[in-house]
Amino acid sequence: MSNMSDSNSGAAVTAKVVPIKDAVIRIAGNSQDGIQTVGELLARFSGRSAQEVMSYMTIPATISGGPSIYQVRIGSGEVLSVGDEVDVLVAFYQHSYEKHLGALRNGGVLIYDPDQVKPNLDDKRFTYVGVPMTSLTIEAIGGKGRDKGKNMFLLGLIARMFDLDTVKLETMLKDWGAKRDASTMEATFNAFRAGYGFDIGRMGQNFKFIPNEQRSGRPLMVMAGNQAMAYGLIAAGVRFGAAYPITPSSQIMEILRAELPKYGGIFLQCEDEIASVCAAIGASYGGRVAVTSTSGPGLALKTEAIGWAVMAEIPLVVIDVQRGGPSTGLPTKMEQSDLNIAIFGGHGDCPRIVIAPADVEDAFYSSIEAVDLARQYSCPVIVLSDQAIGFRVEAFEEPDLAKIVRELPIDFTPRGAEFKPYEDTVDGIPHHPAPGTPIANNNFPILTGLEHNEAGHPGEDPRYHVVMTAKRRRKLQKLGEKLPTPKVFGPAEGETLLVSWGSAYGPTREAVEKSVADGQPLSALCIRYLNPLPPGLDKIFERFKRILVVENNDSGLYGYGQFAALLRSRFGDPRIGGINKTDGLSFKVREILEAVRAQAR
Amino acid sequence: MSETTNNPTSGAAVVAAPTQPGQPAPYKKVDLKSDRPTWCPGCGDFTVLDLYFRLCERRQIAREKITTVSGIGCSSRFPYFVQAHGVHFIHGRAVAFASGLSLSRPDLHVFVFSGDGDAYSIGGNHLEHAARKNIHMTLVVMDNNVYGLTKKQTSPTSPIGFKSKTDPTGAVDRPTNPMKKLIAAGATFVARTSHSNPQHVLQMMERAMDHRGFSVIECLSECVEFYPGAFDAANPRKGGQFTVIEEKKNDGTPEDEKRHDPSDEAAAYKLATLPFPGVFGVFYEVKQPAKNDREQQLIDATRAAVGNAPPLACLQKTFARLK
Numbered sequence: 001m002s003n004m005s006d007s008n009s010g011a012a013v014t015a016k017v018v019p020i021k022d023a024v025i026r027i028a029g030n031s032q033d034g035i036q037t038v039g040e041l042l043a044r045f046s047g048r049s050a051q052e053v054m055s056y057m058t059i060p061a062t063i064s065g066g067p068s069i070y071q072v073r074i075g076s077g078e079v080l081s082v083g084d085e086v087d088v089l090v091a092f093y094q095h096s097y098e099k100h101l102g103a104l105r106n107g108g109v110l111i112y113d114p115d116q117v118k119p120n121l122d123d124k125r126f127t128y129v130g131v132p133m134t135s136l137t138i139e140a141i142g143g144k145g146r147d148k149g150k151n152m153f154l155l156g157l158i159a160r161m162f163d164l165d166t167v168k169l170e171t172m173l174k175d176w177g178a179k180r181d182a183s184t185m186e187a188t189f190n191a192f193r194a195g196y197g198f199d200i201g202r203m204g205q206n207f208k209f210i211p212n213e214q215r216s217g218r219p220l221m222v223m224a225g226n227q228a229m230a231y232g233l234i235a236a237g238v239r240f241g242a243a244y245p246i247t248p249s250s251q252i253m254e255i256l257r258a259e260l261p262k263y264g265g266i267f268l269q270c271e272d273e274i275a276s277v278c279a280a281i282g283a284s285y286g287g288r289v290a291v292t293s294t295s296g297p298g299l300a301l302k303t304e305a306i307g308w309a310v311m312a313e314i315p316l317v318v319i320d321v322q323r324g325g326p327s328t329g330l331p332t333k334m335e336q337s338d339l340n341i342a343i344f345g346g347h348g349d350c351p352r353i354v355i356a357p358a359d360v361e362d363a364f365y366s367s368i369e370a371v372d373l374a375r376q377y378s379c380p381v382i383v384l385s386d387q388a389i390g391f392r393v394e395a396f397e398e399p400d401l402a403k404i405v406r407e408l409p410i411d412f413t414p415r416g417a418e419f420k421p422y423e424d425t426v427d428g429i430p431h432h433p434a435p436g437t438p439i440a441n442n443n444f445p446i447l448t449g450l451e452h453n454e455a456g457h458p459g460e461d462p463r464y465h466v467v468m469t470a471k472r473r474r475k476l477q478k479l480g481e482k483l484p485t486p487k488v489f490g491p492a493e494g495e496t497l498l499v500s501w502g503s504a505y506g507p508t509r510e511a512v513e514k515s516v517a518d519g520q521p522l523s524a525l526c527i528r529y530l531n532p533l534p535p536g537l538d539k540i541f542e543r544f545k546r547i548l549v550v551e552n553n554d555s556g557l558y559g560y561g562q563f564a565a566l567l568r569s570r571f572g573d574p575r576i577g578g579i580n581k582t583d584g585l586s587f588k589v590r591e592i593l594e595a596v597r598a599q600a601r
Numbered sequence: 602m603s604e605t606t607n608n609p610t611s612g613a614a615v616v617a618a619p620t621q622p623g624q625p626a627p628y629k630k631v632d633l634k635s636d637r638p639t640w641c642p643g644c645g646d647f648t649v650l651d652l653y654f655r656l657c658e659r660r661q662i663a664r665e666k667i668t669t670v671s672g673i674g675c676s677s678r679f680p681y682f683v684q685a686h687g688v689h690f691i692h693g694r695a696v697a698f699a700s701g702l703s704l705s706r707p708d709l710h711v712f713v714f715s716g717d718g719d720a721y722s723i724g725g726n727h728l729e730h731a732a733r734k735n736i737h738m739t740l741v742v743m744d745n746n747v748y749g750l751t752k753k754q755t756s757p758t759s760p761i762g763f764k765s766k767t768d769p770t771g772a773v774d775r776p777t778n779p780m781k782k783l784i785a786a787g788a789t790f791v792a793r794t795s796h797s798n799p800q801h802v803l804q805m806m807e808r809a810m811d812h813r814g815f816s817v818i819e820c821l822s823e824c825v826e827f828y829p830g831a832f833d834a835a836n837p838r839k840g841g842q843f844t845v846i847e848e849k850k851n852d853g854t855p856e857d858e859k860r861h862d863p864s865d866e867a868a869a870y871k872l873a874t875l876p877f878p879g880v881f882g883v884f885y886e887v888k889q890p891a892k893n894d895r896e897q898q899l900i901d902a903t904r905a906a907v908g909n910a911p912p913l914a915c916l917q918k919t920f921a922r923l924k
Contacts, residue, residue, distance in 0.1 A: 048924060175922070223923050235916060240705045261903035262915050266704050266896045271730035275697040278690070278727075282670075282701030285688060286709075290701065308691050398920065405913040412618050435668040435686040435702075435709055436618025442632070442664055446680050448689040457636055457681060 017163060020207045022075040024083035025158065026103060028096035031068040034151035035092075039070030040393060041155060041176060045169055046074045047222035047395035050212045054506075055393040056082040056586070058332070067095060072393075076212040080510040082392065084588040088161075090154060091117050092133070101126075111157070131157060131198060140194035141187045149191035156195025163208045166196060218397045225363040225389035229319060230255035232367030233291055235401065237408035238317070239265030240283035240290040242276035244298060247331040248387040249321035252293040273301040277318070281305060284314050285447065287410030287434030289374045293319040296338050297328065299382075303346040306380050308449040310350045310472060313422070313430045315374035315381075319367070322386040322502075324584050333584025334388035336502050337553040339562040342382045343531045349469055351476045353377065354531040356384040358505035361396035363389055366528070368404065375408070377475050378430050384530070386552075388503045388586045414438040420454040421445035427478050428471040480532030485540075490516055490523035493543035496596055498524040498579075501563055504550045507587040511596075514589055522596060530563070538571055547576045548599065550592055555580040617708035618666060627661055630654035635684040640675060645796030645822030646743050650682055652803045653712070653741075656810065657685075668709050670699045672724060675750045676716035676743035676822070693723030700727075700736045707893055710739065710810060717744040717758040721777050725757075728817075732788035734892040735814040741806070742817065743796075744779060745824035746831050753827040760877075763828075779819045780873035784866060784885050790816035791869065791885040796823060797836040798843055801881060808883060814891040835878035846872065846882030863887075 025042070027035040039055055046053040056071040073083040085105035091097035091112045097119055104110060106125045114130040121128055137150040152173075159169055173192065177185040223231075230252045233241070239260065243253040257267040270276035276292045283290035294302065299320045309316045322338045324330025342354045353373050357366035363385055370381040415433055417440040422430055432447065433439065443455075450458040451465045488497075490512040500508040505526040515522040525540060527533070541547050549564035556565065560578040568576045579595040581587065633654045640646050657667055667685035671677035673692035680687030690698045699711045720728055720742045731738070747765065748754040754767040758779060762771040783791045790812040792805040802820060809816035821832045833839035849860040861882075862868055869885035907915055 044923075219924050221920060221923050227923070231916065231919065234912070240701065242701060259919070261896075261900045262907055263912050264900055264904065266900070268700065268704060270697070270700075271726050274694060275700070275727050275730065278694040278697035279701030279704075281690075282698035282703075283705035284701075285698075286702045286706040288705065290705070304691055305694065312688075398924065401913060401916055401920065405916055407912065410618075433686075434618070435706065436666055437686075438665045442684055444635075444665075444685050444687065446687045446689060448681075449691055450689060 017206050017208050019210045021077060021210055022073070022079075023088065023162065023207065023209075024071065024073045024086050025088045025090070026069055026071040026086040026100060027090040027092075027154065028067070028069045028100045029090075029092035031066055033068075033092055034148075035068065035070045035154075037176075038151045038155045038158075039072050041169075041172065042072050042074070042158065043393040043395070044222040045164065045172055046072075047220035048168060048172065049165065049209070050220060051076060051209055051395070052079040052212065052220075053222065053393065053395040054079045054082050056388070057391060067099065069096075069100065074209065076210050079394075080506040080513075081589055082586065084590045088158075091119075092150075093117060133157075133195075136194055136198065137191050140190045142190070149187050152188050152191035153195035156192040157198055158195075159192075160196045160198065161206055163206055220395040221398050222393055222395045223360065224251070224391055224393050225357070225360045225385055226251040226321065226391070227255060228360050228364035229293075229357075229367045229383070229385060229390075230259070232364040233317070233371065234259060234263060235364075235399070235404045235406075236368040236371035237288070237406045238291050238371055239263060239288055239408070240267070240280065240286075241265075241292065242268040242270050242279040242283070242290070243293045244270050244273045244276050246273070246295045246298050248323055248390050249293045249295045249298075249319065251390070252319060252321070256291075256293075273298040274305060277302040277305040277316075281309050281314055281316055284309075284316050285432075285434070287412075287436075288408045289315040289317060289371055291317040291319065291371075293321070295321050295323050295331075296325045296341070299338060299341055299345065303341065306352065306382075307346040307348060307350050309380045310346075310352055311348075311449045311451075312447040313378045313472065314432065314447065315378050317367070317370045317374050318380060318382045319370075320382060320384050321390040322384060324582070330584045332387065334386045334503065334586060335553060335582065335584060336384070336386055336504065336551050337562065337582075338384060339501075339530065339551075339553070339566070342384055343566070349473070351473050352379055352531070353381040353476065353479065354384060355381065355529055356502040356527075357389060358500075358502065358526050358528060360389060360392065360394035362528070364396075364399060371408075373479070376429070377479055378432065379472075379475070384502055386503050410434050410436075412437045415440065417441040417443065419443065419445075421447065421456045422452060422454045422468065422471070424454060424467055424471055428475040429478075476532050481535060483529050483532070483534035485534050485536035486525050486527055488523050488525055488540060491521050492523070494521060494523055495544065496522050496546045496548060496600070497541065497544035498522055498592070498596070499527060499547060499549045499563070499567070500524060501527045501530060501551065504552060504587055507589050507592055508550045510589045511592040515593065515596075527563075530566070533567075533570060537567070538573075541571065541573060541575070545575070546599070547573070548579050548596065549576065550579045550587060552582065552587065553580055554582055617706075625664070628658065628664060630658040633657060633667075633684050634682070636681045638682045639678055641826045643825040644675070645745065645824070646676055646679075648796040648799050648802065649676075649714070649741060649743055649820060649822060650679065652799055652806060653683065653714075655803055656806045659807070660810065662710070666709055668702070668711050670695050670702065670711055670713045672715055672719040673750070674716040674719045674748075675745070675824070676714055677719060679714040693719055694727060695719065696724060696727040696731045696738075696740060699738045699740075700731050700734075703736055703738050704893055704896060707737075707897070710737070713738060713740045715740060715742050716749075717742065717746060717756045717777075717779070718748050721779060721782065722757045725782075728783075729786040732783065732786035732815050732817070735787070735789050735889050737814055737891040737893045738816070739806070739809045739812075740815070740817040741809075742779065742819050743822035744819055745822050745828060746776075747824050747828040749824045749827050765827075778873060780879075780884055781870065783817050783819065784869050784873060788817050788885070789814040789887050789889045790883070791819075792817070792883045793819045793879070793881050795821035795832060795835050795843065795881060797821070797832065797838065798881070801843075801845065805883070808886075812886065813894075814889060832878070835881075841878060843878070844880045846880050846884070848883065
């Protein structure tokens with residue numbers, strides 16, 4: 001909330017309206033308080049009001065109850081990260097206040113429930129607004145709802161504070177409550193209106209977002225990364241998926257299970273991770289590329305079958321929503337530590353395609369691209385998302401579905417007598433006929449995990465292994481030549497180039513923007529294609545003195561993380577180092593800038 | 602030319618290979634021969650292969666639609682020996698693979714050939730759940746009571762006392778009872794046969810093929826190299842007994858009282874507890890909707906609920922809610 005004044009006087013009676021471009025609101029309570037609902041409604045509302053938005057939430061690892069937060073950043077321009085500091089903190093309980101006050105910026109506003117929270121009012125850094133949310137909600141609802149509904153009271157309060165369009169908001173609330181009973185909705189609206197009507201004059205000021213001038217006019221979608229990925233797969237024509245429940249990727253399978261029948265498709269919940277990848281491979285063999293979604297522990301279990309798909313050259317899409325590892329690790333926290341298993345997991349020389357979306361919007365397009373690449377190169381494609389992308393909500397321009405949505409036909413083209421399933425062609429890419437395809441001379445293909453000759457039959461001659469290993473590698477090399485060179489953000493040359501992949505993209509780019517504004521410009525590169533790598537990276541690296549790879553994983557035995565190690569082995573460039581962390585949270589912009597300064601010393 | 606099978610009116614893709622124009626000349630089982638089997642001379646698996654050829658020949662399954670899937674083991678070299686579409690998958694997971702294939706391609710009848718290690722040991726979990734879900738396919742387990750491809754280790758069906766390289770003083774663990782396992786798993790067609798009675802194997806294969814849902818045949822198949830004589834007690838030519846289950850005819854005769862009712866799960870379980878060599882035939886058969894059909898019903902109902910809208914309209918409608 002850059003234009004917000006640092007006024008600490010709590011005496012003004014009439015609130016003045018301050019125009020702002022950007023605000024970070026954190027709501028801290030317990031998981032049963034419905035703060036996620038408020039957060040999501042706020043995020044969706046921002047999208048409908050053409051504001052960019054990004055959210056962040058934590059859910060306790062316990063099954064029910066426990067502290068929980070929802071943070072939403074709303075901006076009249078591109079929102080690249082969820083924000084280092086909070087402008088408005090809402091604390092439902094004493095523990096919420098104590099744990100999260102440190103995130104509130106100097107001059108920020110604390111909204112607290114005086115029935116529950118006793119803040120230290122002597123700390124003059126903040127503006128204190130006590131709102132008895134619990135008792136006022138009970139009063140508004142009529143006593144019977146206990147404090148259920150205080151989330152809606154809060155939504156009303158925030159709507160007033162940021163001068164949001166209540167007509168639009170109430171319409172959205174009606175949509176949200178379409179399947180809820182009338183008395184619940186009545187209570188919802190009573191709570192909402194009570195919150196909106198609360199006299200916030202004491203805060204001294206209200207805020208109004210200035211219109212978003214960067215908007216093209218296309219409506220904004222608001223969804224979480226897991227949703228974007230599931231709908232991307234549907235748009236790309238995937239009609240079969242299989243998975244086993246695992247945090248934080250289960251939402252993808254839940255959506256596909258509910259949605260695929262609409263499209264004539266099937267989603268199979270399997271007995272385990274292994275069965276699900278095998279069923280997906282079976283469906284892919286049936287003629288249309290299929291998907292399995294998982295997280296790290298599941299990817300570990302799937303690696304043998306993925307190796308078969310590499311060997312037999314069958315298209316397959318594997319979504320890994322990464323969490324902290326190894327082992328059970330940090331199931332509800334983000335990490336980017338599955339890069340090695342994604343690229344190298346499994347035995348043998350086992351080349352496969354690995355891509356990583358940079359944000360929620362990119363998650364939608366990456367899953368479509370994964371389907372296309374799997375089909376074109378007839379091999380597994382692993383998409384590395386992570387918990388942060390999977391769970392957070394972002395606004396992005398509505399995709400042009402009419403251009404994107406497709407059905408994937410099964411290729412039943414009869415094959416000639418000369419057909420060989422594993423022909424050693426120049427590009428090395430096979431085009432397998434689905435069962436049901438007639439083959440002249442009835443010379444049918446066997447798809448196999450044994451090393452094979454061009455006809456797909458195992459042979460004693462070790463030369464086949466040489467030829468076929470090269471063939472499987474060559475098709476990925478061909479892809480690598482065609483990939484676009486990523487664009488450099490910030491100056492084209494200079495001291496430090498930051499390299500990011502996956503969800504480190506947003507804070508890295510914001511760090512660049514901040515460094516440019518501060519007159520000590522950094523540059524950044526976001527790499528979406530991790531295996532094979534795009535061409536031209538060495539040319540970019542040459543123009544900088546230092547290359548720092550920003551990634552959420554350990555700095556490793558030798559001082560650099562997994563992607564940095566890959567780039568070092570690719571380019572033999574000792575100037576490649578890393579900025580790493582393993583606290584289970586996305587990078588803060590400040591953390592990146594401080595790490596750059598520390599390494600410059 | 603690529604055949605697309607989209608149904609333009611419904612918008613949902615129909616996944617079935619096009620029927621070939623004209624009536625192709627009937628094929629003979631000899632036409633299905635492919636690579637020379639790598640099995641040892643005298644192996645029981647030769648019989649199963651030959652009978653699979655005979656089944657295809659008798660039923661004249663369209664050549665391009667014969668789909669044979671296997672995992673790993675001696676038995677699982679099967680697809681290389683059949684001149685048809687086939688898959689040699691990884692150890693223990695053929696049933697999981699076939700589940701995806703069967704569900705996404707309802708026009709195929711997928712045959713899976715497996716062994717005791719592949720099906721009952723490493724693949725046990727998949728077997729159980731494909732059976733429970735009643736996914737349409739036929740699984741033939743060529744059970745030789747030993748790991749043959751890796752040259753004589755104890756298998757889950759090796760009897761106590763069997764001397765192998767992993768149990769040089771004799772196996773100590775109780776073996777799996779495949780029939781109990783399959784009935785308890787909820788397979789809707791469970792039969793037992795032996796390579797030593799080819800006519801019976803063919804009969805069981807035909808009945809399995811006519812069954813809608815998950816059909817499984819436990820087929821004793823002797824390993825002449827590592828466990829010769831394992832099934833002599835079930836082979837009349839070796840002085841044993843091959844007792845065929847008499848199934849109820851519902852003819853009201855007093856003899857019928859004693860006959861086996863394959864839909865009686867408890868009776869089937871009782872047959873499964875008989876000591877070796879036990880009995881052969883259909884232990885259990887019950888009509889239950891196949892997973893494939895349930896899924897199709899779900900698709901039909903869901904498609905109807907959206908007015909059979911094409912994919913673009915469906916997704917646009919969903920996206921409108923997410924704005």
